[in-house]
Amino acid sequence: MATEQNNINLKPYNSFGVSQIAERLVEFTSYDDLHAALTADPTILAGSWRVLGGGNNTLFISDYHGTLIHPVSKGITVSAERGDDVVIRVEAGEEWDDVVAWAVSHGLWGIENLSLIPGQAGAAPVQNIGAYGTEVKDTIESVEMLCTATLNRLVLGGEYCSFGYRESIFKQSLAGKVIITAINLRLSRKPAPRLDYGALRAEVEKLGEPSLENIRQAVIAIRESKLPDPKVLGNGGSFFKNPIVEPEVAKKLLATYPDMPHYPAEGDKTKLSSGWLIEQAGWKGKRVGNVGVHDRQALVLVNHGGATGGEVIEFAQQIVAEVEQKFGVTIVPEINIVG
Ligand code: EPU
Numbered sequence: 431m432a433t434e435q436n437n438i439n440l441k442p443y444n445s446f447g448v449s450q451i452a453e454r455l456v457e458f459t460s461y462d463d464l465h466a467a468l469t470a471d472p473t474i475l476a477g478s479w480r481v482l483g484g485g486n487n488t489l490f491i492s493d494y495h496g497t498l499i500h501p502v503s504k505g506i507t508v509s510a511e512r513g514d515d516v517v518i519r520v521e522a523g524e525e526w527d528d529v530v531a532w533a534v535s536h537g538l539w540g541i542e543n544l545s546l547i548p549g550q551a552g553a554a555p556v557q558n559i560g561a562y563g564t565e566v567k568d569t570i571e572s573v574e575m576l577c578t579a580t581l582n583r584l585v586l587g588g589e590y591c592s593f594g595y596r597e598s599i600f601k602q603s604l605a606g607k608v609i610i611t612a613i614n615l616r617l618s619r620k621p622a623p624r625l626d627y628g629a630l631r632a633e634v635e636k637l638g639e640p641s642l643e644n645i646r647q648a649v650i651a652i653r654e655s656k657l658p659d660p661k662v663l664g665n666g667g668s669f670f671k672n673p674i675v676e677p678e679v680a681k682k683l684l685a686t687y688p689d690m691p692h693y694p695a696e697g698d699k700t701k702l703s704s705g706w707l708i709e710q711a712g713w714k715g716k717r718v719g720n721v722g723v724h725d726r727q728a729l730v731l732v733n734h735g736g737a738t739g740g741e742v743i744e745f746a747q748q749i750v751a752e753v754e755q756k757f758g759v760t761i762v763p764e765i766n767i768v769g
Contacts, residue, residue, distance in 0.1 A: 432458045432467035440494070444485035445548060447664030448739045450769070452494040455482075457502045460521070461583060461611040464499075464576055474499070475578050480768065481609055483553035484525070487666055491739030492769035499609055501552050506532050514620040517571050522552025522611050526559070529615075534642045538617035540569040542642050543624055545649040548660060548667065552610040556600040557764070558593045562649055563627035567593035571616040573600075575608040584608065588616075595695070596671055596764055628652075656727045664733030665724065669746060670704040671764040672729075683757060704753075704761045705729040711752045721745040739769060 434456050441449045456474055458464035468474055478496030482488065501523035510517040516538055520529050530545045543564035553559075554566045555573050570588035577584050592599040600610065623640035625631035633648035634640050658665050675683075680692055680700035687710070695701040708714065708728035715725035720737035722745075724730040731742060746763065753761050 432456055432463050440485070440490055440498075443482060443498075443500070444488055444490060444666075445660035445664060446489055446666050446737075446739070446742065447660075447733050448490055448737065448742070450490040450493050450739060452496075452498050454497040455500055456497055457500045459523075460503050461574070461576060463503070464501075464609060464611060465581060465583075468576070468578075468581055480606070481552075483522075483550040483556075484548060486549040486660065487553065487557060487764070488766045488768055489666060489739050489742055490768050491743055494768065501550060501611070503611065509614055514618050515616055516619060517614050517616050519612055519614050520551045522550060522613070524551040525549075526551050526554055530646065533615075533617055534646050537619060537642065539620065539622050539642060540564075540617040541566065541615065542645045543627075543630075543649055545646045546653045551613055555591060555593075555598055555610070555613060557596045558598050560596070562630050562652075563624050565593070565595075566615075567591070567598075569615045569617060571614040573610055574612040574614070575604075575610045577608055579607065583611075595674070595701075657730060658724055658726075658732055663724075664735075664737070665730050666765045668704070668729045668764050669731040670708075670729060670750075670761045672701050672704050673707075673759050673761050674699050674701050675759060676700075679759070683759075702759065703729075707753045707757055707759060707761065708749055711749070711756050713749050713752070718745055718748075723749070739767075743767065 436454055438452055438455050439449055440452050441447055474497050479499060482498040482500045503521035503523040505521040507519050508516055509519040526549050527546050529551050530541050533541055543562040547559050555570055558565050558567045572588060573586050575584050623645060625634055625640060630648060633652055634644050637644040637647055674695045677698050683690055691703040691706050693701045705728040713723045714728040716723050720734050721741050722732050722734055724732050750761055
């Protein structure tokens with residue numbers, strides 16, 4: 431049954447560890463449970479509301495005057511098998527990394543490169559999580575949701591989710607209109623290792639053959655060496671997106687900085703590395719009060735303890751301004767800023 435709490439401190443509900451208060455938090459254990467709660471109590475959706483997944487990609491900059499809807503639904507089942515393809519249905523409240531561990535232990539390929547990404551499964555399609563040359567969009571068969579206007583169940587095929595780099599329809603036209611309740615992932619029994627990103631191949635080779643288990647362990651080792659554990663040091667993963675720039679902008683910058691990391695992006699555009707830009711602007715490891723830039727990955731802002739969302743934003747704005755001044759490139763947050 432859905433549970434409700436009032437005036438709760440969000441500290442345990444956001445990986446940045448900021449202490450804002452939410453007026454109301456409603457937790458649901460299944461689609462039916464959510465549907466019943468919304469039908470019984472129309473006030474839940476009457477005022478401001480938003481879905482809060484694992485709180486790994488959310489920065490609260492003030493108290494939240496409204497209702498946060500939080501999935502705690504669990505379950506991973508096989509929903510279809512077609513030749514080598516196996517579709518699994520995952521409840522929105524599952525921890526994403528438990529889903530990856532489940533797929534790896536069942537010999538299913540497709541999401542092993544996405545090991546150890548913090549957050550809930552229901553949030554994975556929203557920002558199209560990605561790492562080490564893989565994005566979740568490549569495996570999304572469909573997304574199940576509740577339409578808040580009609581209280582009907584909707585199922586949207588992956589091809590209709592307008593996925594892009596850290597983008598989807600759920601951040602655009604469906605934002606604030608649906609509540610994701612489950613995702614269906616199309617995985618494969620056929621081995622398909624993807625080892626071309628950065629140091630992944632070398633890390634896998636240290637462990638042996640490119641098996642599912644070895645790829646998962648290699649990704650975990652790389653992530654643990656670079657990214658701070660939110661349980662130890664509050665953070666929301668990459669704070670900024672990597673900027674995608676016009677070819678002439680990239681060309682001009684490369685003439686001055688020939689070693690600048692750059693990758694082909696959509697059309698003839700070029701994706702730059704925010705981590706590199708921030709490091710070159712002199713911010714890596716820098717700390718102002720309770721907020722800092724992580725010393726091993728400049729794309730990650732950290733809460734050294736007691737930081738407010740407002741302090742984080744102010745700090746982030748200084749970084750944006752200096753990167754803009756030095757490189758003429760505007761970096762934008764990847765994280766959802768709420769308040
Ligand atoms: N770099 C620096 N300094 C830094 C950080 C990075 O020079 O402080 C350089 C690296 O040397 C490398 C390049 O930037 O040449 C790319 O770095 P990295 O492979 O660490 O990846 P990233 O582009 O910084 C993205 C994702 C991460 C994901 C990694 C690995 C975004 C916003 N971030 O980071 O995702 O884990 O690739 O695939 O796209 C997240 O979204 O929260 C996240 C952690």
